[in-house]
Amino acid sequence: MHAAAQQCLPLPAQAPPRRWWNGPVVQHPAGSNAPGAGPMQRQTVLTWTWVGAWWLLTGLIWTGQMHEAFSGQVGWPTLLRTEMAKAALWIPFTLLLFWCVQRHPIERGSMLRSLGWLSLAVLGIIAARALCTAAFNPWVGWYTQLPGWPALLRSSFLGNLLTAWMIVGVAHALLFAQRDRLRQQQQAELQSQLSQARFEALAARLDPHFLFNALHSISEVMHRDVGAADRMVVGLGGLLRQSIDGGATQHSTLGDQIELIEDYVGIEQVRLGSRLRFELDVDESLSPAVVPRLLLQPLVENAIRYAVAPRTQPGRIRVSARRQDHRLRLEVSDDGDAQAAAPPGHGVGLASAQARLRHLYGEDFGFDVAATPGGGTCVRIDLPLRVEAAA
Numbered sequence: 128m129h130a131a132a133q134q135c136l137p138l139p140a141q142a143p144p145r146r147w148w149n150g151p152v153v154q155h156p157a158g159s160n161a162p163g164a165g166p167m168q169r170q171t172v173l174t175w176t177w178v179g180a181w182w183l184l185t186g187l188i189w190t191g192q193m194h195e196a197f198s199g200q201v202g203w204p205t206l207l208r209t210e211m212a213k214a215a216l217w218i219p220f221t222l223l224l225f226w227c228v229q230r231h232p233i234e235r236g237s238m239l240r241s242l243g244w245l246s247l248a249v250l251g252i253i254a255a256r257a258l259c260t261a262a263f264n265p266w267v268g269w270y271t272q273l274p275g276w277p278a279l280l281r282s283s284f285l286g287n288l289l290t291a292w293m294i295v296g297v298a299h300a301l302l303f304a305q306r307d308r309l310r311q312q313q314q315a316e317l318q319s320q321l322s323q324a325r326f327e328a329l330a331a332r333l334d335p336h337f338l339f340n341a342l343h344s345i346s347e348v349m350h351r352d353v354g355a356a357d358r359m360v361v362g363l364g365g366l367l368r369q370s371i372d373g374g375a376t377q378h379s380t381l382g383d384q385i386e387l388i389e390d391y392v393g394i395e396q397v398r399l400g401s402r403l404r405f406e407l408d409v410d411e412s413l414s415p416a417v418v419p420r421l422l423l424q425p426l427v428e429n430a431i432r433y434a435v436a437p438r439t440q441p442g443r444i445r446v447s448a449r450r451q452d453h454r455l456r457l458e459v460s461d462d463g464d465a466q467a468a469a470p471p472g473h474g475v476g477l478a479s480a481q482a483r484l485r486h487l488y489g490e491d492f493g494f495d496v497a498a499t500p501g502g503g504t505c506v507r508i509d510l511p512l513r514v515e516a517a518a
Contacts, residue, residue, distance in 0.1 A: 178221050186214030205268070212267045216259055220252045221294050228298035249291040254280065256287055341366070341391075344398040355397045362394045377487060380515050381448060381455075382414030384423045388446060391424055395431055403435050408447040416448075416455055417513040419483050426459040426506050429477060434463025434503065455512045460505035477506075484508070 189210040193201070227248040231241040257280045264273050274282070341363050349356040366387065385407065392405045427444060435442035442463055449456045477496065484492045493509030 174225075175218075175222070179218055182214040182218050182221070183211070185217075186211040189214060209267055209269055212263065213269070216256055216263075217290070217294075220256060220291070223252065224248065224291065224294045225298045228295060228302060232299060232302055245295055249288065249295070252291055253284060253287045257283060338367070341394060344394060348398050352397075359394045359397050362390050362397075366390050366394070377420060378417045379420045380414060381409070381416040381418050384418055384421075385409055385414075385446070387421075387424050388427050391427065392431075392444070399431075399435060402438065402441050403431065404441055404443045406443065406445040408445065410448060410450065413448050413450060413455065415515045417515050418455070418457070418510065419487055422480060422483070422508070423457065423459060425480060426477070430459055430461040430463070430504070430506075434461035438463065450512060451509075453512050455510045457508040457510070458505055460499060460503060462499075462501065462503040464502070480508075484510075 187210075190203075190206045193206050193210060197206075227245055231237070231244040233241045233245070257276070260269060260283070261273060261276070261279060264270055273279070341359075345356050345359045345363065348359060389407070392403070396403050396405070423446065427446065430444050431442075435444065442461060445458070445460045447458045447460075449458075481494050484494055488510065491511055493507065495507045497505055497507070499505050
């Protein structure tokens with residue numbers, strides 16, 4: 128082969144796309160779950176595939192460049208054989224350097240030690256590559272006359288040194304990018320767990336409050352009407368079943384919420400008799416609409432407690448739901464004394480409702496407690512309209 132071809136240096140490999148590295152370079156932070164054998168095997172195969180494809184492309188580029196350099200004096204078959212073989216030699220050495228970077232990354236606290244280990248690895252790979260060149264030269268034909276070991280090592284030292292350190296740099300970039308992705312994933316998982324814990328804490332505050340009020344109502348009725356108290360116990364059982372069935376979820380449908388309210392109002396009507404009048408104005412097409420679990424029942428309970436129970440005259444509670452463009456408007460109103468009603472922000476029902484809405488929707492919700500023109504209080508809630516997908 129021409130003398131110039133014997134001394135040609137490998138072109139620096141460009142950094143491959145960041146997304147392709149999913150293999151051994153990954154270090155899992157302490158406490159994280161390492162992938163199982165199956166995913167690790169797939170990642171290893173994927174890594175080998177991408178590294179092989181990268182060096183195949185690099186070999187083709189080298190072949191084209193050498194063909195231009197020799198102005199066609201050296202045939203394509205010879206150039207393909209020599210340049211593709213030269214690129215193929217880098218495949219195992221690339222993976223070895225990735226493994227070395229995984230074991231000894233250059234980072235704060237171990238920089239000098241890692242630099243020492245990686246320098247030894249680079250020098251060892253340069254020597255090993257020279258040995259491979261000498262071993263495979265009879266079949267590949269890089270040299271028409273193989274030079275001695277010192278000359279062979281010296282002729283390729285600088286190019287191999289630059290290429291090896293470039294691979295080390297790429298491996299570090301991919302390692303740190305993967306660590307960053309893992310860190311972001313863990314932060315997202317922790318944030319999700321924290322949000323779920325906060326929601327469960329709010330629900331835990333709400334459910335005992337609801338149960339206490341229901342039991343108190345049953346206790347009052349039991350002294351004067353055992354049959355009515357028995358019906359209230361049955362209704363309470365249904366309420367508790369609904370509450371427990373949905374306890375692991377943050378949302379339910381509006382239809383389920385209305386059913387829960389009707390059961391609860393049924394219990395309270397046994398206790399309050401004709402003093403409690405309940406009106407429901409809900410568009411049936413909104414039944415699949417998704418709303419936070421236990422959102423409306425505490426508001427109805429709050430209205431009964433402050434607007435109806437203290438009065439001797441009949442009191443009215445009204446629940447309505449309307450669609451407004453792509454929003455859901457919910458209202459719980461009463462005709463009691465607005466001055467006697469619990470002020471906004473007080474009471475478990477109002478406080479929990481606002482806290483859970485802020486947790487679930489951020490700032491994309493409306494919550495307003497206001498006096499009505501004819502006397503009484505109205506709680507208005509404005510939410511994004513979302514419909515539960517059909518099973």
